[in-house]
Amino acid sequence: MSSATYRTLLRAPGAAAFFLTAAVGRVGIAMTxxxxxxxxxxxxxxxATSGLVTGGFAVAEALAGPQLARLIDRFGQSRVLPPALLAHTLAVGALLASVHGHAPAWLMTAGGVLAGATIPQLGALSGARWAALLRGERAAELPTAFSLESLANAVAYLAGPFLVSVLGAGGHPMLGTLLAAALVLSGGLALAAQRRTAPAPESSAFERRRANRSLLRPAFAGLIGFNLSIGVFFGATQVSTTAFTVQHGAADAAALIFAVSSCGSLLAGWLYGLSRWRAASRVQLVVAVSGLALASALPPAVGSPLGLGFISVLTGAAIPPILVLLSVLTDKTVHPAALTQAFTWLNSASAAGSAGAAALSGWVADVAGARYGFAVATAGPVVMVLLAVIGLRGHDRDASRTRRVSAAR
Structure with a gap:
């Protein structure tokens, strides 16, 4: 293992610039x-009103994000990002004006919907740039690049919520929203200005049809299922962990458990990206999701927040390899001209799974207790194990068929 692998990646022409500017924008997205x-x-x-407005933002982001990504794949990041960022900035301004003017809840919700519908997924754009930069002879470095992306995402979702919570608790909630919008705008515009590393847009109607057909393949549907399931794990775990600590009279321990899990995830993602793995990506995925399924089955057996904290380190460590492997398999499955759409669809699937599982596990925790809420979280990794095994068998059958045809020739 050597951190030179990360340094080598960032020394590629233009790589550090697009990675760091996208990382800045990601912090803003994590704050929004x-x-x-x-x-x-x-x-x-x-x-109730804040949940309604935030829910409108989340639903709009999940539904409109892939459509915005489709425009980016077709016309290019440099052409689509500036007007999208301008629209997002105006939408945030409208939301701030409606809140400051004590507008009706429906009008504030409309502002949230507009803000969600126009926010670009800068992580997907950065991932598409890595795939374009490392295609061909450097394809073996792609898992390390996606590990770097995973680390950037984890840091954003540690720093962003912390910053906005400090500002909100300090009596400056409007400043938190303004700072989030400023980070998204500045990071996005800086990314759009870097034309050299941007993936080439679709060049013909035939290529567009090929790209769109690749999103309809069963293999990509399986990847959607993976991300939906990992979203189930995220959403149910957050709610169940909070309910568990409250029921044990240690509500403050929830934040510590989440922080410990995030730190374990950061370390695991760093180490995974530094390693060169000989096993095929699909085999690694079976091992990783099996480990997550086993670890996620342990929380109902623990009797204290301390025990839950130890288990959260195990589950947190299993997450980064899974996310990296899903990104690698997406790059192998989807046409390059639809890669931004693909990454965005996967994000939307994860968000949908998280929202549904959060609601279900909350209801289960209210009715039967937090321990049973963790059963909802376990369901996600179990489904991922089934999908990974089915995908591995299908891959083996295809490989065997290819070898037989080659031998016959």
Whole structure:
């Protein structure tokens, strides 16, 4: 293992520039949703209203994100990002004006919807640039690049919510939303200005049809299932962990458990990216999701927040390899001209799974207790194991068929 692999990647022409500017914008994206919660609650004193506006933002982001990504794949990042960022900035401005003016809840929700529909997924754009940069002779370095992306995402979702919570708790919720919008705008514009590393847009109608057909393949549907399932794990784990600590009279321990899990995830992602693995990606995926399934079955057996904290380190460590492998398999499955759409669809699937599981596990925790809420979280990794095994068998059959045809020739 050597950190030179990360340094080598970032020394590639233009790589450090697009990675770091996208990372800045990611922090803003990570701040936006929670920032809306603080903003609306600070003005209305209602969690119901803040949840409604935030929910509108999340749903719009999940549904409109792939459509925006489709435009980016067709016309290029440099052409689509500036107007999208301008629209997002105006939408955030409209939301701030409606909240400051104590507008009706439906009008604030409309502002949240517009903000969600126009926010670009800068992580997907950065991932597409890595895939274009490392295609061909450097394809073996792609897992390390996606590990770097995973680390950037983890850091963003540690730093972003922390920043916006500090500002919100300090009585400056509007400043948190403004800072989030400024980071998204500055990071996105800086990324759009870097034309040299941007993937080439679709060049013909025939290529567009090929690219769109690749999104309809059963293999990509399986990847959607993976991300939906990992979203189930995320959403149910967050709610169940919070409920568990509250039931044990240690509500403050929830934040510590999440922090410990995130730190374990960061370390595991760093080490995974530094390693050169000989096993095929699909085999690695079976091992990783099996480990997550086993670890996620342990929380119902623990009796204290301390024990849950130890288990959260195990589950957190299993996440980065899974996310990296899903990105690698997506690059192998989808036509390059549709890669931004593919990454964005996977993000939307994860968000949908997280939202549904959070609601279900919350209901289960209220009715039967937090221990049973963890059963919802376990369901996600179990489904991923089934999908990984089915995908591995299908891959083996295809490889065997290819060898027989080659021998016959």
């Amino acid at each position: 949703s929670l920032g809306i919660v603080w903003l609306v609650y600070g003005a209305t004193g209602s969690y």
